[in-house]
Amino acid sequence: MPELRKDPVTGRWVIIATERSRRPSDFLRNPVTIQGGRFCPFCPGNEQKTPPEVLAYRNGSEPNSAGWNLRVVPNKFPALRVEGELDREGEGIYDKMNGIGAHEVIIESPEHDRTLADLPEKRIEELFWAFRDRVLDLKKDRRLRYILLFKNHGETAGASLEHTHSQIIALPVVPKRVQEEIDGARRYFEFKERCIYCDILRQETADGERVILETDHFIAISPYAPRFPFETWIIPRAHGSHYENSATASIQNLGWVTRTVLRKLDRVLERPAYNFVIHTAPTQEGEMTHYHWHIEIIPKLTKVAGFEWGTGFYINPTPPEEAAKFLREVGLV
Amino acid sequence: MPELRKDPVTGRWVIIATERSRRPSDFLRNPVTIQGGRFCPFCPGNEQKTPPEVLAYRNGSEPNSAGWNLRVVPNKFPALRVEGELDREGEGIYDKMNGIGAHEVIIESPEHDRTLADLPEKRIEELFWAFRDRVLDLKKDRRLRYILLFKNHGETAGASLEHTHSQIIALPVVPKRVQEEIDGARRYFEFKERCIYCDILRQETADGERVILETDHFIAISPYAPRFPFETWIIPRAHGSHYENSATASIQNLGWVTRTVLRKLDRVLERPAYNFVIHTAPTQEGEMTHYHWHIEIIPKLTKVAGFEWGTGFYINPTPPEEAAKFLREVGLV
Numbered sequence: 001m002p003e004l005r006k007d008p009v010t011g012r013w014v015i016i017a018t019e020r021s022r023r024p025s026d027f028l029r030n031p032v033t034i035q036g037g038r039f040c041p042f043c044p045g046n047e048q049k050t051p052p053e054v055l056a057y058r059n060g061s062e063p064n065s066a067g068w069n070l071r072v073v074p075n076k077f078p079a080l081r082v083e084g085e086l087d088r089e090g091e092g093i094y095d096k097m098n099g100i101g102a103h104e105v106i107i108e109s110p111e112h113d114r115t116l117a118d119l120p121e122k123r124i125e126e127l128f129w130a131f132r133d134r135v136l137d138l139k140k141d142r143r144l145r146y147i148l149l150f151k152n153h154g155e156t157a158g159a160s161l162e163h164t165h166s167q168i169i170a171l172p173v174v175p176k177r178v179q180e181e182i183d184g185a186r187r188y189f190e191f192k193e194r195c196i197y198c199d200i201l202r203q204e205t206a207d208g209e210r211v212i213l214e215t216d217h218f219i220a221i222s223p224y225a226p227r228f229p230f231e232t233w234i235i236p237r238a239h240g241s242h243y244e245n246s247a248t249a250s251i252q253n254l255g256w257v258t259r260t261v262l263r264k265l266d267r268v269l270e271r272p273a274y275n276f277v278i279h280t281a282p283t284q285e286g287e288m289t290h291y292h293w294h295i296e297i298i299p300k301l302t303k304v305a306g307f308e309w310g311t312g313f314y315i316n317p318t319p320p321e322e323a324a325k326f327l328r329e330v331g332l333v
Numbered sequence: 334m335p336e337l338r339k340d341p342v343t344g345r346w347v348i349i350a351t352e353r354s355r356r357p358s359d360f361l362r363n364p365v366t367i368q369g370g371r372f373c374p375f376c377p378g379n380e381q382k383t384p385p386e387v388l389a390y391r392n393g394s395e396p397n398s399a400g401w402n403l404r405v406v407p408n409k410f411p412a413l414r415v416e417g418e419l420d421r422e423g424e425g426i427y428d429k430m431n432g433i434g435a436h437e438v439i440i441e442s443p444e445h446d447r448t449l450a451d452l453p454e455k456r457i458e459e460l461f462w463a464f465r466d467r468v469l470d471l472k473k474d475r476r477l478r479y480i481l482l483f484k485n486h487g488e489t490a491g492a493s494l495e496h497t498h499s500q501i502i503a504l505p506v507v508p509k510r511v512q513e514e515i516d517g518a519r520r521y522f523e524f525k526e527r528c529i530y531c532d533i534l535r536q537e538t539a540d541g542e543r544v545i546l547e548t549d550h551f552i553a554i555s556p557y558a559p560r561f562p563f564e565t566w567i568i569p570r571a572h573g574s575h576y577e578n579s580a581t582a583s584i585q586n587l588g589w590v591t592r593t594v595l596r597k598l599d600r601v602l603e604r605p606a607y608n609f610v611i612h613t614a615p616t617q618e619g620e621m622t623h624y625h626w627h628i629e630i631i632p633k634l635t636k637v638a639g640f641e642w643g644t645g646f647y648i649n650p651t652p653p654e655e656a657a658k659f660l661r662e663v664g665l666v
Binding site for chain 1: 336344345348349411413414417424502509510610646648
């Protein structure tokens with residue numbers, strides 16, 4: 001019997017289609033492979049082909065030269081621009097504003113032929129420090145109300161360059177999906193006087209069947225009502241609404257946790273394309289007792305996403321208990 | 334300068350990235366072609382390979398035999414089932430219910446080698462009558478709170494069989510996206526005492542720059558704040574919240590309007606995959622003064638959808654004024 005399950009935060013119902021249940025091998029595979037062989041503006045030596053860096057982790061070399069582990073540069077084709085005024089304007093019944101904001105690229109490694117999951121733990125940790133550094137800098141601009149931190153891995157997930165990178169988009173508005181999460185979490189808090197994500201952590205730890213891995217700082221789970229097969233959340237154990245305020249030990253641990261989760265996905269789903277997003281509180285708001293930052297990873301499995309794309313309704317052929325079991329049990333080489 | 338625009342109904346902000354503006358030829362093409370040559374359960378003569386039909390438009394032939402223009406059959410691999418009780422149950426902080434509902438397939442034509450856009454106007458009109466007939470039948474089941482009417486055209490849009498067909502999913506819950514539209518429209522009505530879609534119709538007709546085509550019964554537009562390039566809405570001029578209560582003349586006209594819009598998309602975007610969804614009011618609710626049924630068509634253009642898929646935030650590289658101009662001006666052969 002298929003089951004309808006409700007996401008406890010947003011109230012979204014999804015169908016978990018247990019009768020059409022699929023094993024990982026049932027998905028059409030489309031492994032992400034690094035082709036190489038073409039000019040790459042993100043490779044060392046080509047630093048002049050990107051806009052000047054806004055942040056880099058280097059070993060003493062000059063800015064915008066080779067000799068770095070990680071670079072952050074403005075997007076050469078930005079969706080938003082920092083210059084100008086934030087004019088709001090009506091057009092009859094419609095509303096618009098200038099596209100003020102920032103759009104940056106984090107080049108995660110000088111090596112062209114490595115994916116994020118292939119990097120050593122310490123290097124992945126650096127990505128999370130870079131996220132934090134950029135948020136702390138960008139939030140000084142009071143016009144920017146939200147900072148999106150995300151990664152599109154693989155062409156089918158939207159990556160236009162294969163050299164491993166993440167993106168930052170700082171917006172003068174709060175994205176609708178984030179606002180829905182915050183509103184849902186607030187309603188729960190008003191009712192229960194507890195953070196809903198803290199409650200999810202408690203229940204998932206006790207149940208165990210949707211747990212992928214646990215450390216002192218994080219738990220990785222297949223959520224109860226996932227929209228997509230093998231959707232994975234990484235939730236910090238310590239309550240906190242703003243990613244950038246995480247404890248040092250927690251950010252340090254995130255390198256290992258992310259690496260392990262990504263490598264498990266690579267093993268079970270044969271190097272899938274994926275989207276990786278940090279869900280954090282709006283930039284200019286103070287600490288929230290009701291919201292809890294976390295990471296969502298969504299493998300892009302071919303031919304699974306068509307249905308909900310148009311309808312706005314989700315049918316997930318893989319129960320999260322099955323996905324978690326595969327990911328929990330898979331060994332890493 | 335890129336622009337942030339707000340969808341007036343749902344309040345969703347999207348970036349219209351005017352500086353990365355693309356012409357139709359800039360999108361990677363992936364034309365939908367009918368391959369044929371394999372066994373097809375939807376072809377005439379194979380009626381026994383589907384579950385028995387629940388509706389068919391025939392010229393006197395026996396049920397479940399050849400000699401039909403259109404057949405509606407239960408989905409052989411349904412995401413939901415009609416049998417059983419609608420049990421709601423908690424699992425700690427989570428909520429679930431049995432997957433009660435209906436999942437049907439409308440086989441739109443006996444011809445395997447024709448897409449919906451290739452069918453004569455009169456035959457497309459029959460699809461809309463079939464939608465109506467099925468809604469009127471399914472809404473008798475009081476457990477079913479929403480009926481989704483949609484079409485996935487092409488493999489990249491989620492179609493698993495190429496023989497032209499649409500789908501109906503009847504649900505015991507209202508999908509979140511529909512509920513958001515209804516809530517947004519209600520807020521507008523409380524403020525203005527007018528239907529927001531009626532106001533959109535008035536403004537778009539007066540402006541003209543986002544209009545694709547107009548008839549006495551419908552207007553087809555590129556909406557002001559579209560999530561996707563060439564997203565197209567078909568809105569009936571007459572106010573009405575429930576699709577199934579549309580006037581006869583209106584449903585008759587929808588055959589021509591849909592055919593023309595789809596053929597224009599085929600010409601401009603080279604036979605793209607697309608999703609087609611009817612947005613209508615929840616099944617068991619009475620007529621709503623604040624909601625207005627309409628159709629949304631979203632062409633699935635390769636490599637454009639990656640960004641928002643994970644982030645929940647939309648960047649649209651094609652201003653709707655440009656999309657509408659291409660679609661308005663393209664000639665049909």
